[in-house]
Amino acid sequence: MNHLASVLAVLATILVIAPLVAIFIDLVYKGTSSLNLNFFTKIPAPVGEEGGGMANAIVGSAVLLGLASLLGIPMGIAAGIYLAEYGRGTKLSNVVRFTADVLNGVPSIVMGVAVYALVVVPSKGYSALAGGVALGIMMIPTVARTTEEMLLMVPNSIREAALGLGVPTWRSMVSITLKTAMPGVITGCMLAFARVAGETAPLIFTAFGNQFWSTSLNQPIAALPLQIYVYALSPYDEWHRLAWAGSLVLIALIVVSVSLVRYVTTRGVLKGAS
Amino acid sequence: MNLRIQEPQTPRTPDQAAPVGGLAAVTASEPASPIRLFLQSRGNSAIADGAFRWIMLLCALSIFAIVALIANELVVSSKLTLTKFGFKFFVGSAWDPVNEDFGALPFVYGTLVSSLVALVIAVPLAVGVAIFLTEMCPKALRGILSFLTELLAAIPSVVYGLWAIFVLVPLLRGYIDPILIKLLSWTGLFTAPDFGIGMFAAGVILAIMILPIISSLTREVMTAVPYSQREAVLALGATRWEMIRMGVLRNARIGIVGSVILGLGRALGETMAVAMVIGSSPTISKSLLAPAATMASVIANEFAEASDDTYRSALIEIGLALFLVTIVVNICARLLVWAVTRGAPARAT
Numbered sequence: 001m002n003h004l005a006s007v008l009a010v011l012a013t014i015l016v017i018a019p020l021v022a023i024f025i026d027l028v029y030k031g032t033s034s035l036n037l038n039f040f041t042k043i044p045a046p047v048g049e050e051g052g053g054m055a056n057a058i059v060g061s062a063v064l065l066g067l068a069s070l071l072g073i074p075m076g077i078a079a080g081i082y083l084a085e086y087g088r089g090t091k092l093s094n095v096v097r098f099t100a101d102v103l104n105g106v107p108s109i110v111m112g113v114a115v116y117a118l119v120v121v122p123s124k125g126y127s128a129l130a131g132g133v134a135l136g137i138m139m140i141p142t143v144a145r146t147t148e149e150m151l152l153m154v155p156n157s158i159r160e161a162a163l164g165l166g167v168p169t170w171r172s173m174v175s176i177t178l179k180t181a182m183p184g185v186i187t188g189c190m191l192a193f194a195r196v197a198g199e200t201a202p203l204i205f206t207a208f209g210n211q212f213w214s215t216s217l218n219q220p221i222a223a224l225p226l227q228i229y230v231y232a233l234s235p236y237d238e239w240h241r242l243a244w245a246g247s248l249v250l251i252a253l254i255v256v257s258v259s260l261v262r263y264v265t266t267r268g269v270l271k272g273a274s
Numbered sequence: 275m276n277l278r279i280q281e282p283q284t285p286r287t288p289d290q291a292a293p294v295g296g297l298a299a300v301t302a303s304e305p306a307s308p309i310r311l312f313l314q315s316r317g318n319s320a321i322a323d324g325a326f327r328w329i330m331l332l333c334a335l336s337i338f339a340i341v342a343l344i345a346n347e348l349v350v351s352s353k354l355t356l357t358k359f360g361f362k363f364f365v366g367s368a369w370d371p372v373n374e375d376f377g378a379l380p381f382v383y384g385t386l387v388s389s390l391v392a393l394v395i396a397v398p399l400a401v402g403v404a405i406f407l408t409e410m411c412p413k414a415l416r417g418i419l420s421f422l423t424e425l426l427a428a429i430p431s432v433v434y435g436l437w438a439i440f441v442l443v444p445l446l447r448g449y450i451d452p453i454l455i456k457l458l459s460w461t462g463l464f465t466a467p468d469f470g471i472g473m474f475a476a477g478v479i480l481a482i483m484i485l486p487i488i489s490s491l492t493r494e495v496m497t498a499v500p501y502s503q504r505e506a507v508l509a510l511g512a513t514r515w516e517m518i519r520m521g522v523l524r525n526a527r528i529g530i531v532g533s534v535i536l537g538l539g540r541a542l543g544e545t546m547a548v549a550m551v552i553g554s555s556p557t558i559s560k561s562l563l564a565p566a567a568t569m570a571s572v573i574a575n576e577f578a579e580a581s582d583d584t585y586r587s588a589l590i591e592i593g594l595a596l597f598l599v600t601i602v603v604n605i606c607a608r609l610l611v612w613a614v615t616r617g618a619p620a621r622a623t
Contacts (some may be wrong), residue, residue: 005515009410012402013419016489019482020426023437030440078333086327087334096334098608103341105536105604106597107543109570110344113577113593117347137340144337165307170326198430201545201570205577225432225546232436232550240440247433258428 024251031248034241039249044211044227050238054246056213060128060222061197063215064207067132068196072139073189077178079140080147080185085173088152097148100141111138112202120206128214128221131207135199139192146188150181187261194257198250200225224250344597352591354584363591369556371580376588378595380556384473384568385596388548389541391477391562392484397534399481400488401523407489408496409518420490427486435550438479443470443551446478451563465561469553474562476552476571480544484537491536491611495529496522532610539603543596545570569596 038053045052079096087093115134120126154177162172178185200223203209208220209230215221224246231243349356355363355376366377403423407416447470454464454474464474499522507521523530553565554575567575569592580586 002513002515005405005518006410009402009406012399013406016399016403016426016485017419017422020422022441023429023433026437026441027433075333075336078330079337082330082334086330093334096337098605099341100337101608102601102604103337105539105543105600106341106344107545107570107600109543109545109573110348110593110597110600113351113573113590114344114347116577117351117590118343121351140337140340144334169323171322173326194428198428198432200430200432201574204574208578225430228436229432229546229550232432232439243436247436250430251433254428254430255425258425 027244027248027251030241030244032245035245035248039242039245043213044242045238047236052238052242054222054224054227054242054249056210057222057224057227057246058249059213059215060207060210061224063128063217063221064131064135064203064223065193065197067129067217068135068139069189069193071133071136072192072196073143075136076140076143076189076192077147077185079144080151081173081178083144083148084151085177097145100144104141104145107201108138108199109201112204112206115202116205123218125218126206126208126220127218128207129217131203131221131223132217134202134206135196138196138199138202139189142192142195143188146191147181147185150184150188151177153184154180190257190261194254194261197254198225200229204229345594348590348594348597352587352594354587355591356587358584363588364595367558371576371582371585374582374584376584378569378588378592380558381567381569381572381592382595383558384552384566385542385570387562388473388476388480388552388566388568389538391474392480392541393534393538395478395481396485396488396537400485400492400533400537401530403485403489404492404496405518405522407493409514409522420493423486423489426482427490431483431544431546432550434479434483435547438475438547438551442479443475446470446475455563462560463562465563468563469565471551471553471565472563473552473566476548476566476568477562479547479551480541483544483547484541487540488533488537491533492526492530495526495533495611498529499525528610528613532607532613535603535607535610539600539607542603543570543600545574549574569593 038051039055040053040058041055042051042053043056044054079100083093083097087096111134115130115137119130119133123130158180159172159177162176163169167176203223203226207223207226209226210220210222228243228246228250231239231246234240359366359376363376364378364382366375367379368375368377369380370376403419407419411419447468451464451468451470451474455466455468458464459466503525504517504521507517512520548568549571552567552571554567554571555565556567556572557564559566573589573593573596577586577589580589
């Protein structure tokens with residue numbers, strides 16, 4: 001029984017790691033074979049034509065993620081500051097924290113539907129702005145919670161030192177406490193960023209996707225995950241290849257940011273501070 | 275605060291700061307520090323402090339506002355079908371956009387069954403991985419493995435879907451499904467015809483996707499079990515497996531249930547990968563190999579082409595139901611995990 005259990009545990013681990021390895025091998029193998037300069041410089045070719053790339057989708061994703069960060073990061077950090085600095089231990093902050101965790105668990109497709117009703121219907125059209133709002137809202141809870149956790153790690157002596165010098169409270173929070181916790185806060189922002197970078201569901205009926213160049217905020221805009229979705233379900237081999245290449249680019253982006261985050265956190269975020 | 279306001283008029287600021295601490299006495303003879311000069315050039319801190327506090331509070335409350343706004347928008351936009359079909363919406367199985375007859379039962383069924391398939395596959399594996407990582411794994415390997423499982427969690431849903439379409443589905447159709455049909459066709463769950471895409475494929479890809487969440491949370495709960503528990507069981511002459519079963523799993527069971535429910539919450543709302551492999555068919559069939567649809571997948575696949583108001587309202591109502599269900603599931607899971615990792619953990623009971 002003892003040995004059997006050990007073997008089963010090892011077997012389970014291998015079974016779990018196998019798909020990950022398979023996904024990465026397939027991505028690299030199928031992605032690199034169709035990744036070329038055209039992919040980064042050309043817009044999608046019409047059906048049946050060779051070539052074409054995803055330049056517009058890459059730029060579109062950048063626009064959407066920029067919008068999302070503009071909305072999600074400041075609001076998330078501010079909420080985190082409230083939770084850690086003003087609301088420590090109060091009932092209100094407990095409820096806010098709980099709501100943030102719940103919001104984190106709301107399916108992204110529901111977020112898409114809500115933003116459709118909230119932004120797309122009143123403005124009478126799919127737009128980059130709506131997509132940015134949907135992604136931005138999804139960033140807020142993650143950013144808020146990590147900011148809070150990082151601020152709680154800042155030693156009180158630093159706050160007291162700042163206040164003792166006569167620095168106004170708000171100034172000490174922004175320039176001293178937040179600055180000390182900055183590496184950790186950036187980590188949280190990047191995690192949130194990496195998470196929404198791959199989101200497709202909230203974009204289907206907010207940003208909608210676009211086969212042409214567009215950076216206008218009130219027009220439908222292309223996005224990398226959306227393009228992968230459309231191409232994966234298409235019946236054309238050429239488009240399947242582009243979908244693999246797009247996935248490789250997307251994954252590379254995410255893996256690099258997650259590894260960076262891990263590198264920063266394992267080195268001890270607040271080593272210099274304490 | 276009053277001190278600060280007077281500062282610009284009196285040049286003796288450093289002296290006034292002197293009582294604060296011993297260090298200040300050293301600076302008393304020197305000119306004011308750059309920080310103070312910089313601060314003096316800024317405005318009234320009483321107003322700034324108050325305003326800052328209010329802005330932070332507003333942002334914290336915005337999280338509430340967002341949840342309330344989502345709920346409100348969903349209810350308002352689905353009013354048409356809410357009033358027209360009432361509760362019958364969730365027990366009717368007709369999905370006929372042309373005749374405007376909508377029943378969401380096939381999607382509720384699809385969501386439940388695909389999540390159940392995912393849990394049946396994922397939970398034993400996740401617990402196995404957690405046991406391996408906490409109790410058996412050499413330290414060097416542990417870091418690599420937990421990093422790999424983290425990466426698994428970071429892969430976007432759409433990439434899982436792409437991989438599932440081109441690698442997993444052919445694999446299932448060619449090798450695994452025939453075996454299942456041969457062995458288990460008597461249950462009625464695995465019967466031909468087999469298209470590869472369908473409920474089972476969706477369950478498998480969901481299992482792969484929720485594994486990292488369940489296993490990392492289970493691992494957390496298991497590490498929270500105090501070592502004294504393990505030592506006590508070992509001292510009674512238990513083998514390692516008995517120690518894990520009685521000392522660790524028994525104490526961590528509530529937390530494990532919590533993490534499983536959290537994984538369930540993710541599986542219920544998972545959209546893209548499922549939408550890409552489930553086959554999008556609003557039917558209820560006993561065979562897991564038949565195409566089906568889930569609540570999330572039907573919204574993703576049909577929303578953009580839903581042109582008339584009733585159709586759209588029906589899809590939004592499905593979204594509303596999904597929203598409520600995932601909130602309830604998440605609250606349950608959070609409470610359970612929280613009770614174990616924060617409250618009195620793992621006492622011998």
